[in-house]
Amino acid sequence: MLFNVALASSWSRRxxxxxxxxxxxxxxxxxxxxxxxxxxxxxxxxxxxxGTDLIVGAxxxxxxxxxxxxxxxxxxxxxxxxESFELINSNKNVAWAVPISLGDSHKGFRVVGTSSGFFTHxxxxxxxxxxxxxxxxxxxxxxxxIGADVARQLGYQVGSRLTLSHxxxxxxxxxxxxxxxxxAGVLRSTGTPVDQSVFxxxxxxxxxxxGWQSGSRIPxxxxxxxxxxxxxxxxxxxxxxxxxxxxxxSTFHLQRQINNYKAEPLQAVLPGVALxxxxxxxxxxxxxxxxxxxxxVLAGLIGMLAVLLTSLGARxxxxxxxxxxGARPWHIITLLVFESTLVSAIGxxxxxxxxxxxxxxxxxxxxxxxGLFIQSTGLSLDDAPLLAGVVLAGAATGLWPGYRAYxxxxxxxxTLRC
Amino acid sequence: MRIFRKIRVxxxxxxxTSVLVAVLSSFMLTSLVHAGQAHEHGVVTLDAVVEEKLxxxxxxxPAVNVVGFEHAAETEAQKAEVIQAINSLKQGYQIIQLPRxxxxxxxxxxxxxxxxESQHEHEHExxxxxxxIRVHYQFVCAKPEQxxxxxxxxxxxxxxxxxxxxxxxSPAGQKGGTLFSSRDEILIRQ
Numbered sequence: 001m002l003f004n005v006a007l008a009s010s011w012s013r014r015x016x017x018x019x020x021x022x023x024x025x026x027x028x029x030x031x032x033x034x035x036x037x038x039x040x041x042x043x044x045x046x047x048x049x050x051g052t053d054l055i056v057g058a059x060x061x062x063x064x065x066x067x068x069x070x071x072x073x074x075x076x077x078x079x080x081x082x083e084s085f086e087l088i089n090s091n092k093n094v095a096w097a098v099p100i101s102l103g104d105s106h107k108g109f110r111v112v113g114t115s116s117g118f119f120t121h122x123x124x125x126x127x128x129x130x131x132x133x134x135x136x137x138x139x140x141x142x143x144x145x146i147g148a149d150v151a152r153q154l155g156y157q158v159g160s161r162l163t164l165s166h167x168x169x170x171x172x173x174x175x176x177x178x179x180x181x182x183x184a185g186v187l188r189s190t191g192t193p194v195d196q197s198v199f200x201x202x203x204x205x206x207x208x209x210x211g212w213q214s215g216s217r218i219p220x221x222x223x224x225x226x227x228x229x230x231x232x233x234x235x236x237x238x239x240x241x242x243x244x245x246x247x248x249x250s251t252f253h254l255q256r257q258i259n260n261y262k263a264e265p266l267q268a269v270l271p272g273v274a275l276x277x278x279x280x281x282x283x284x285x286x287x288x289x290x291x292x293x294x295x296x297v298l299a300g301l302i303g304m305l306a307v308l309l310t311s312l313g314a315r316x317x318x319x320x321x322x323x324x325x326g327a328r329p330w331h332i333i334t335l336l337v338f339e340s341t342l343v344s345a346i347g348x349x350x351x352x353x354x355x356x357x358x359x360x361x362x363x364x365x366x367x368x369x370x371g372l373f374i375q376s377t378g379l380s381l382d383d384a385p386l387l388a389g390v391v392l393a394g395a396a397t398g399l400w401p402g403y404r405a406y407x408x409x410x411x412x413x414x415t416l417r418c
Numbered sequence: 419m420r421i422f423r424k425i426r427v428x429x430x431x432x433x434x435t436s437v438l439v440a441v442l443s444s445f446m447l448t449s450l451v452h453a454g455q456a457h458e459h460g461v462v463t464l465d466a467v468v469e470e471k472l473x474x475x476x477x478x479x480p481a482v483n484v485v486g487f488e489h490a491a492e493t494e495a496q497k498a499e500v501i502q503a504i505n506s507l508k509q510g511y512q513i514i515q516l517p518r519x520x521x522x523x524x525x526x527x528x529x530x531x532x533x534x535e536s537q538h539e540h541e542h543e544x545x546x547x548x549x550x551i552r553v554h555y556q557f558v559c560a561k562p563e564q565x566x567x568x569x570x571x572x573x574x575x576x577x578x579x580x581x582x583x584x585x586x587x588s589p590a591g592q593k594g595g596t597l598f599s600s601r602d603e604i605l606i607r608q
Contacts, residue, residue: 053587248587249474252465272592273585 002331006338009318013311017339020304021347027293027300028351028390029358032383034293036359038286039380045279048192049271051123053251056080056088056241056258059265063281066274069100069240071193072110076102079237084264088241093250096121100240101205104164104176109150111164111198113205113238119145121244124190134158135185138201141229144181145199148189156183162198164208176208179225191367203233243268297390301397304343308336308401312408319405333402337395344394348387457548459483460580462572464597468565468588468606473522473557475514475568477507481533481549483578488549491533503551504529506575510555515569521560528554566607573599 010017049070057065058078067073089097098121101113112118116137119130135158138145146156156162160183166174181200189195207228245251251270258268312319319332462479481488484503491497507513510524530552559565565588572579582597590607597604 050591248467248469249472251467251587252476252585255465270585270587270592270594272587273594276592276594 002334003338005322006335006342009315009335010339010342016307016311017343020300020307021343021350023303024297024300024344024347024390024394025350025354027296028348028387029354030296031293031386031390032352032355033359034289035383035386036355036380038289039382041282042279042286044191045275045282047125047190049123049275050125051121051127051129051244052242052271053245053248054243054255054258054268055271055274056084056243056266056268057239059259059267062267062269062274063277065240065267065269066271066278068102069242070271072102072112072197076239078265079239080241080266081237081264082235084261084266085238085241088243088254088258091254093246093254094243095246096244098122098242099202099235099238100242101202101235101237102239104166104205104208106150106162106164106198107154109147109154109196109198111200111205113200113202113235115202118199118242119187122194122242124192124194128190130190130194131188133186133188135183138184138199138204140182140184141201141204141207141233142179142181142225143184143200143204145185145187146183147187147195147197147199149195150198151183151186156186158183158186164198164200166209179208179228202235202238206233206235207231297393300347301344301390301393304340304394305397305400308340308398309404312401312405315405316408319408329406332406333399336402336405337398340398340401341391341395344391344397347394348390352387457550460578462579462582464570464582464584466568466584466586466588466604468559468562468586471558471560471562473516473555473559473562473565475555475557477513477553477555477572479551479553479579481531481551484551484576485533486578489533497534500531500533503576504531504534507551507553510557512571512575513553514555514557515571516557516559517564517566519561520564522557522565523559524555525558526554526556530554566605568604568606570597570602570604573602 049066055065055069057069058076058080060077064074064077068076085097085099088094096117098115098117099113100118102110104111104113119132119137123129132145133148133151135145144162150156154162161180162183163180164176166176181204187194210228210231210233243254245254255268255270258266322332322335457480459480459482462477462483464475464477466473466475468474484507485491485496485499487496491500507529508527510527516522532549533551568586570582570584572582580598582602584593584595584597584604586593586604586606588606593604593606595604
């Protein structure tokens with residue numbers, strides 16, 4: 001009976017309430033979208049590398065090493081010598097070692113010089129090996145394997161020809177146009193920086209720089225592709241090494257050995273540990289996002305409070321008549337709390353639908369423009385307490401207007417001056 | 419804003435989150451950088467590996483954290499102090515506290531130190547080097563899947579220990595971080 005009255009009363013003011021429902025829906029949609037993107041960003045970071053026990057690079061920051069070797073952000077502080085790679089590779093505890101040479105690019109995508117072992121050993125996510133969408137790993141010196149995003153954005157297929165540029169800027173002046181590559185394979189999408197990389201062999205990195213000095217071509221010196229093929233292409237330097245151990249028990253022993261290596265300043269980091277450090281940094285930004293979206297929800301609720309309080313003026317007669325026909329104070333409070341609960345519940349529901357719809361729409365854009373791979377746009381169970389909290393806070397918002405309405409006596413609304 | 423844009427242009431093909439990281443890390447990197455094997459007073463490094471039924475733990479601490487000095491023990495009192503520290507470090511169950519359900523047995527507890535040495539060995543030692551004490555523990559666990567956390571009991575016993583920097587490798591993945599006396603548990607899996 002009371003609820004019917006409340007419903008009817010709310011319905012009569014549906015235009016005002018519609019907007020407040022909309023405000024709450026938008027704020028809840030924002031809240032959920034932020035939560036979703038936050039968790040997806042974290043997952044995509046954690047997905048980026050697995051199955052690698054150690055990453056070795058020049059001594060410097062641990063984070064810096066993982067940023068340039070895995071995420072291709074920034075530059076290596078220094079290269080490491082090929083002798084160190086061979087020494088580490090021959091260590092009895094090392095199951096596999098994959099070299100990584102960075103420094104060149106192709107139309108804004110990083111070129112990674114590596115061995116074919118990369119495709120068998122590198123894993124992303126929960127121990128998922130890299131898979132070929134088409135083609136296979138490089139065989140020939142001038143073969144390249146490209147990530148899924150490279151293939152999609154540049155429209156490359158197996159057999160496409162590509163020219164690499166020296167340096168990592170997309171408008172690099174020095175082109176390795178005398179030594180074109182052909183695409184041998186296209187990797188399946190992983191949602192990691194692998195998608196945005198062009199892979200060639202370490203020897204090919206040497207080959208394209210043959211006849212170069214200090215980052216530019218030596219004038220007048222032309223070495224044909226055939227001549228380059230005949231040369232012994234022994235890399236002298238590399239940027240980083242990915243390592244897999246035979247037994248995890250020797251991980252730390254090798255790490256200490258590498259860190260204390262006297263002949264060259266090297267460092268070995270555990271990718272999982274470095275990722276965790278990285279995540280601690282991002283937590284600052286993450287919390288800022290949460291606070292902002294929390295404030296938006298708060299603003300929505302305060303808006304609802306304002307609307308409910310203002311409506312009391314217009315509802316004086318309604319309240320007075322209710323009191324006159326025998327409604328108790330708690331009836332009045334229930335009436336208003338019911339209304340605020342209804343409004344926030346509908347708003348939350350609408351917000352959830354809105355966020356799911358928005359994320360579905362934004363998903364392809366996020367993936368192509370920002371490389372952010374959203375696995376599912378659906379709601380996770382983790383959001384449930386958050387949403388329940390919003391509805392509960394909405395319900396509580398009705399308490400104060402309810403109390404105010406009860407304070408206005410019955411007589412107040414029945415006097416003639418209104 | 420301009421700086422932000424510059425970085426963005428550079429990393430256009432990277433994910434937006436990476437840009438964020440780049441910006442953040444460019445000014446926060448220095449604070450987190452630490453050399454691999456630094457000798458920092460007050461800081462203990464702990465490396466633990468879980469493989470099959472074995473739990474292998476290596477503690478490396480500056481000697482000052484456990485005995486209060488780093489030179490070779492000279493007086494009888496100093497020697498006694500070193501021996502006492504070695505004995506308490508060998509109490510593997512107190513230092514490395516494991517969940518009962520994992521049913522772990524301490525197989526080995528070796529303390530490697532250079533403070534108590536015979537005169538001959540002492541002559542070869544570096545003159546003013548900092549001294550580290552290394553402790554190696556090996557546990558055999560009947561139910562390694564129950565190894566959900568490791569509590570480190572160093573803080574109660576050695577008041578000089580301020581923090582423990584840990585790295586853990588387990589079937590659940592790699593973990594790393596820093597422990598303090600207020601939070602002395604490493605969560606291996608949630």
